[in-house]
Structure formats: C-alpha cells, structure tokens
Amino acid sequence: MSDLKTLATVWLDGCSGCHMSLLDMDERLVELSSQFTLVYSPLVDRKTFPDRVDVTLVEGAVASEDDLKKIRKIREHTRVLVSLGDCALTGNVSAMRNMCGVQPVMLRVYEQNVVQPQVPTVGVPALLNRVRPVHEVVPVDVFVPGCPPSADTIYQVLSELLAGKVPTLEGVAHFG
C-alpha cells in the first residue's frame, strides 16, 4: 500500500478537456476518492495550494507569467508531479502560437475584427514569449499523453500510483 494520500489537480494553459476526462472516470472516482483526498483543484473550492501534496496532476502548458509562478510553487510542494495530457507534455494546441510569436496573436484576438480594439493589460497575466511544456520548466515525474488522455488511462495512472508503482504508459497511450 502506498503512502500517497493527497491529490491535487491544476489547470494551466489548456482547454480543461483533461479535467473532463478525469470526471469521465465516473463511478471509479468514488472508488479512488476512498483512497485519495482531493486537496486542491479547479473542481474544488480551495484557493491556495497546500504546503504538501502527494500527487499533482497538471493539465495545460506553461504560457503566462502566472503559469510559471504557479508551476514552480506546485513543484516545490508536490512529491509526484504528473504531466497530464498533450498540452502539458508538448505544448500541443496551446503552443501553436510559438510558430508566429505573441504579437500577431494579440493583434488578431484583440485588435483585428473587434468592435473595440484594446489589448487588456490590467488583471491579466503577461504572456510568455514561448509556450513551454511543463518539463521544460520544472522536473516532471510521470508523463500521461493524450488529448485528452482517456478516463481509463487516468484511472490506470492513479491506481498504479496508489499501488506504489511508477506508472508506465509505454504502449498504452499516445499523443492526440
């Protein structure tokens, strides 16, 4: 039996599809929740990241200053960091802006084809020049590919972590 008790999930630059897939585990969530305590997540109410978390699932790429700050803090307070889904693993769709840079994206979104052209500066975090996968910023322990990873895959990962094993998804899951 493993000593991994607390679970957190975070949502960086992604579409939340991985979280949806997490919920797709359906009744297996109940089974897992008897062993894990979900201490931090977009799905729960807590606002600050706890001092010590056993397992954190990270969805999304690192795309803004805010993401960067968050992931560094999370790494510091997490024992097993899991990159969940292609955005966390490769940047995926979030990183497609790397092909052209930030400026054209900002122009397209906030200035062209809008009624009131205006780039927001207050209350929103500044974007990084380059969107990066999580492991380019902090060390990652487990990689779970998929866009999104299937509920079965996520269940397998969590079960194996609970069983005290390092999950290997070789030959199980792939990008996309």
Next chain:
Amino acid sequence: MSAEPNVRTLTINGEEISARSDQSILEAAREHNVEIPTLCHLEGLSEVGACRLCLVEVKGARRLLPACVTQVAEGMEVTTHSPKIDRYRTMILEMYFAERNHVCSVCVANGNCELQDLSLKLGMTHVEIPYQYPQLPVDASHPRFTVDHNRCVLCTRCVRVCSEIEGANTWGVMGRGAQSLVITDLKQPWGDSETCTSCGKCVQVCPTGALFEKTSVGNKTRKHPEFLPYLRIMREGEQP
C-alpha cells in the same frame, strides 16, 4: 549472379531462422514476426535507409546497421531490441516530433498516423528535446489534395512513388539540412504543377498527415499504401 537465391541461416534475437540470400534483415525478420520499427521503408518502393529507426545490432559490425538495406548473411547474429537500441530509437522519434509542428490532436491523420503509432510502440510518452516551431507553409492549391509541411517527416515516400511507380517525378526534395522541403516541380503551387497526374499515390503512401485528400474530415481517413506491391508485380509481368 545465380538466378536461384540461396538459403541463409542466421539468428535474430537468439532465434535461428532461414532466409533467402537476397532478403534484407528487415524482410527476414518480418517474415518471422519479429517487429522492427520503420518509417521511410514501404514495401514496393526502393530503400533509402534514411529514418534510422530500423537500426539493429549485428555481431561483429562496428556500427549499428539499417535492417532495410542490410542483406542477410550466413551465420549473422542480429539483435533487434536492446536497451541501447530502444533508447536510440526513442530519441530519434523525439527528434522527428521536435523538428516540425506535429500536433496530433488537430491532425487529419490522428489515429491513422505511422509516426503517432511509432510513439506508442516505442513507448515515447513525451518529447524531452525542445520543439523547433519552424514556420512552414500549407499548400492547398491542388483541387483534390493538400500538403502540410508542418507534418512532413521527409521520408521521401511521395518522391519515390511519384518517380518509381507513377513516373511523373513531380515530387522532389529541395534545400538541405533542416531546410529541406518536399516540392512539386519548381517549388510552384501543387495545383499549378505541369507534371502532376493527380493520381494520388503520394497521398496514399504518406505516413503522416502531411499529404491528405481534401475530403478527409475528422480523423477517419485510413490510407491504403498496399496497392504498391500489387502494382510492382503487375508491372513486372509473368515471371518465367
């Protein structure tokens, strides 16, 4: 050259097998259900030995040898999988993913892509080396087909099928190094090509979503490169 190929005995991963002397290690291995990953190889086309995924250990050889172009020999001892080879293959695959913009989730070939399949087979769960994010064009000028260079792995299957089977030589490779690009004619829009017969063979042999039919929507497009061996046999005619 003797017309009758001789039989050679060799071992692959310790198993003794026989093969015809004109067979490559790859052919012999696949005949005996030993899996060796490949990307540029396609039955019915000439070999280029470029993808380096089929590299195997041959006892006594100084270097790893590409199974696709190395002929079997008597007493050869071949190892197709070892921790070292597996590590090399994964890294080669990572280089493929990182050099262009492979975003499986939005690709027309998602689920039917040889590159994606390889990542599954070789157990590549993430790409350690940084993506390059080159700016590459998409050419949709052809009435039926599209080429998206972001997804091209430069296997040159399209170039070879166009030259060796169709005979049109529409496709070629321009530039060199990381700037290499498959092109039609004088790098003009595919739709303006004077030589393209629109036969679509290039699309069928493309291992990724780089070449696709415009009618392929979503990710249900399977490609059918199996016609190649058939064409070869029919073209060569009746063997005496």
Next chain:
Amino acid sequence: MNTEELQQIAAGGQEERDKFDYEVNVCMGTSCLSQHSDRIRDAIAKEAEACGKKCQVRRTGCMGPCAAGPMILVEPAGKLYGHVREGDAKDIVEALGGEPVARLDPELGSYFEGQNFVVLENVGHIDPEKIDEYIARGGYQALLKALTEMNPASVIEQISKSGLRGRGGGGYPTGLKWDTVAKVKGAQKYVICNGDEGDPGAFMDRSVLESDPQRVIEGMAIAAYAIGASKGYIYVRAEYPLAVQRLTMALREARRRGFLGNSICETQFNFDIDIRLGAGAFVCGEETALIASIEGKRGTPRPRPPYPAVSGLWADPTLINNVETFANVPPIIRHGGEWFSSMGTARSKGTKVFALTGKIQRTGLVEVPMGMTLRQIIFGIGGGVPDGRKFKAVQTGGPSGGCMPEEHLDLSISYDALISAGSMMGSGGMIVMDDTSCMVSVARFFMEFCMTESCGKCVPCRAGTVQMFELLTKITKGEATHRDLDRLTELCEVVGATSLCGLGQTAPNPVLSTLRYFKHEYLAHIDEKRCPAGVCELSPAAVEVHA
C-alpha cells in the same frame, strides 16, 4: 612516349635551364597571387632583361609559408625572400650572385626544419602550367615504369607495401582499396580524385592542385592502370578557380604529351580524365555523395554497402582517393614501396601535409614525416603562439575532428594516436588556438558548420545537429543547466551512433573532445555564468516574458 623520349624532354629542360645563371621562382599560388605576385614576376623579368643578367624568371606553386608572402625563391643560392613588393624587383635582380637583400628575409626561423618533401617535392621549382618542367624533375617516370615494367598486380603490391593510407581523413589502406576494386569484375571502372577539400581551415589539396597538378594526374593514371579503369574524374571545389584553371591546362598538356588518351606510352592502356566542379556542399567529400554529385544529382549519401568499389559511379566499380593520396603514388612507384614505408610510424607511413593556421607565428603549408610530435610542428616549425599569449588547444580533422590540449602536445602524429586522443587526422587542417579562444564557442562553431552542411537525408544529423547547436548556444549565453549538458552528451551519443554517413557520425566529435579536455569551460559558463576566455556575452538564466 617511351623512356628515351621522356629522357629527351627532361634533358631538353635541363639544357634550357643551363642557359641561365640564375633562377628566380615567384610563388603564384592563390595566396601570393592575391598580393599581385604576377606583377612582381613581370617586374623582375623586366629588370633582369634591362641589366643583362641571364636569369630565368618562373611562376611556381605555393612554397608553404603563405603568411610571409609573396614568396620568392632564388636559385642556385637557395635564398627565400618574403613580403616582396613590385618595387623590390630591382634590388632582387641586383643581388643575384651577390649578397642577398637583407630586408626581404622572410624570417622563417626553423620553419623548414624537420620537414620532408614528398608530395611537395617540386614546389617552388616548377611552373605548374608546364608539363615539361614536371618531367624534368622525374615526372611521369613512374607511369612509364608501371606501364612498361610492371603488371597491375605488382603496382598494387608496391602501394600495399608502402603502407600508404588514405589522406582524405579516414586512413583506409590505399593498397587494399585498389586491390578490392581491381578484383571486382566490370567492363567499365572509374577512378575519382576527391578534391572537394571541404574542411574549413585546410588548403593542402588546393595547394597541390595549383602547384603540381601533373603529379595528381600521374597518380590517377597509375591507379587506373592498376585497377583497370579507363575513365577518371577530378572533383574540385568551384571555390578554387585557380586550381581548376591549372588543372584544366594540365589535362590538356598531359593529353598533348600522350599521358592521357588512347595507347598511353605506346601500350594498350587508355585513360582520360574530366573535371567536375563541386558547388559548395561539404557532404560531397563523402564517397557516395560525391558520386551522386558527379552524376549530376543532389549530393546525398546512401547507405554502404554496397561500397563504391563494387557499385560506384553509374553503378560501376569505382576507386575514390583524395588528392594527396594520388600525389603520393608517383614517388612510391619511382622509389618502391619500401622507400616510402621507411618513413613514418609503425602503422602510419610516409609524410603528411598539414595546413598550419590559427594563432601561430608562422602559418602555412608544411609536410612532415608521420610520427613527428605536435609540439615539434607547432613550436618548432610554426614558432609557437604569437603576441605573448598562451597555447590552449590544437584542432585537427576539421568538423569531424577534435581539439587537443597542452598535455597532448607530445603526441606523435599518426592516424591511430590522433583517434585515441579524441581527434583524427582528417585531411590535414591544423588550427592552433590560444587562450583567447572559448572552447564552447569553438564547439558551437563546428556544430553550426555541420548543421548547415547536413544534407538533410537522415533525421539524427538533420535534426540532431540543430538541437546540439541550440544547446551549445544556450551554454554560451549562460542560460543552460546541467540537464542541458546531460542532454547534449546524450545527443552526441545518439547522433554519432545512428547517422547515415560520416558527416553526422563525426559531427559530435568537436563537442566530445572539448567536453573531454575543457569541461571546466563548459561548467564555468553554466555554474558561474562566466566565459573563461572572455568571448561569450552571458546573461543570467531567465524565461523571457512577453512585455
């Protein structure tokens, strides 16, 4: 052409020489010519005529010490002048037969000490555009001897006995290579001379082709006879216009004298040579890529086997050797294989031409017997590092080679010793670096070279060199971590082990050798954000934020 005729031409040349009391040999290699040595020659000829001295003014090939050019060799005094200007013509002519002009002393010190000219034996003494001058110094005796006194097998035997190994870099035994091609059956065989001297910082082949082109042609003809080829190609870089021009002229001359064409030297041997121009692709130094290029295609290598010896140019058996290798052949046939093997070390015979450049007092072309130490070459011949700076490393083998530090200066030059020191012989570039060179930057320089010269066919070389280049850039900018260094090492291993051809397989060498000997410099960049040589501009690591 028979022996008597050959002797007649040689004697004629001697008679011609005897008409003069003095010889003034003016270097007209690329380097000296760019300093208008042609005008100097004309000025001297005019002066000589004016003062009535019997003086033969001759254009010659590169004499070696390029940095002291334009060079002039005055015979019979054997006096070298350096940094000659047009205005010096009068003094030079006046000094003939008397005291040499002191101010034109090239101050070469011990430059020629220990040098041993085999390949460069004619340098400074013949006009590269006149075949008869080559003949007068023993040229084409070897071809005549091979054709009339030896059978192909005995030619190969002499080459094997000589212990000559490929001078292009790999060091494959030449005799063995010839023997393989000779034994392959084929109605049509080819001899190719690889003059695609792509190593940046090396100019041995250019020099030989410019200074003594007939020697290469003779070597190729002997090889063709030995293996049974009737057609040859010389592949030369288009960046060497003078070499191409001299070679074109030399081929015409050789045909005129009957050393090329049909029934050479009144035997049944037919052989002719064409020039093919390279077009700026380093990878074409690789045999199979070179063949593709001669066939008019993209110079991409293909997997070997089959080796060119079996299936080369147009799928026919083909022998490929480098310029310097062929240049060694005539003297070996003339003096015998044993003569050649008496020079050098146990497994590396003869001499090697090096282009000694970089941070060194006396740069230039040198030819030394194998087995000489790096220290003798760099500090003896080259005079050491100038400007009171400290020696740091010597680079050999071009982009495939490595950098060796002070500790290895007593290494005796041989194929095997250089490989064990993490470098290689290469074609002969030898670049000296002082303490103002940053070794990470040097590795990055070579990686950039490999990256832009990669043909793009196989992914480890195409994409791996880009990744390694970016990691090295990251290190020089002070943005790298230890993880980056680990990844660099791993990439070196994978690219080296899995690339299709020699370019990719050896591309990691400059990184590996600098990591081996100068790891502290890498670490200084990473840990202390400091460039010990003061070359790199480092900034503290930061993930850039879009403002």
Next chain:
Amino acid sequence: MPLYAERPPLPSDDKRWRIVNGTMRKHGFSRNALIETLHTVQSSFGFLDEPAIKFVAQSLRVPLSQAYGVVTFYHFFSLKPPGKHTCTICTGTACYIKGSEKLVVEAEKQLHVRVGETTADGEVSLGTVRCVGDCGRAPVVLFDGELSAQMKAPQLAQQLERWTMQ
C-alpha cells in the same frame, strides 16, 4: 506532354544562352551534365532564375523537381541576382579563430543587410563562404571575387564605404 517532347528553344537572343547550350552539347545533352550546365548559367548570368532552370531541365530531360532540388542543394548556386558588388567573408575555421565573426557583424552593420542579402539599392551583396583556402593569411574577404587577406574591421568598413558612397 509538349513539355519534354523536343529540346526547348533558347529563352532569348541573349548570347549567353549559346554558351549554356554549348556546355550541354559538350556533354551530349546527358542528364548528368546538370550541375556542369548550372555552373555555366551561374557564371554567365550571375544567378539562376526559374526560366533558366526550366530551360536547362527541359534540355537535359531532367525532371523540374530534381533540377530545382539540385540548385537549392548546392550553396554555390544563387536564385537571386547579385548586387553590383559582392563582399564575401570567409568563415572557415582559421578565419573564425582570427575573428571573422567580427567582420560579419561589421559588414552587416555597415550595409544594413544580413548575410545572404543585397542592399536595397542593389549595390552590394553580402555573403559568406566556407573556406577559400588562404587560411595562412586569415581572416580573408573576397571583394568582387578579389581576395584580400589579414582583414581588419576598419579596413573592411572602408572598402564597403567606397562602394556605398558612390
């Protein structure tokens, strides 16, 4: 297809096409004369444009894609016309060790172009070359093809100024 049915006519009355044709004839219009012919075009016209590549490809019966592939593989061939003057800096190893990088920076600054580009007024093209073989007197620069050795940044600037001031 009419494309390769017979040898195409010369693209224009320009005499240089006859030189190009001469090279091809010398090689019997053989496919393997492609690079040799392209060399002739490059040296006669200073660059290779699309009509030129097409003419050569059709004359030698080489597929268009292969001809274009060859032209773009070899760095000696240029698809763009060069400026009136060319400044080519050697970036071989010996020149690198002797500071050719600084020369490149200086030239780029002076001309306001990057390596491989031509100034807006078409006066000067800036290029680099991988070793011209005068390593003994590095660093080396070719001004309009003429070799100048042991080059220093101010000297380079002076020469470029002479061109740009005209």
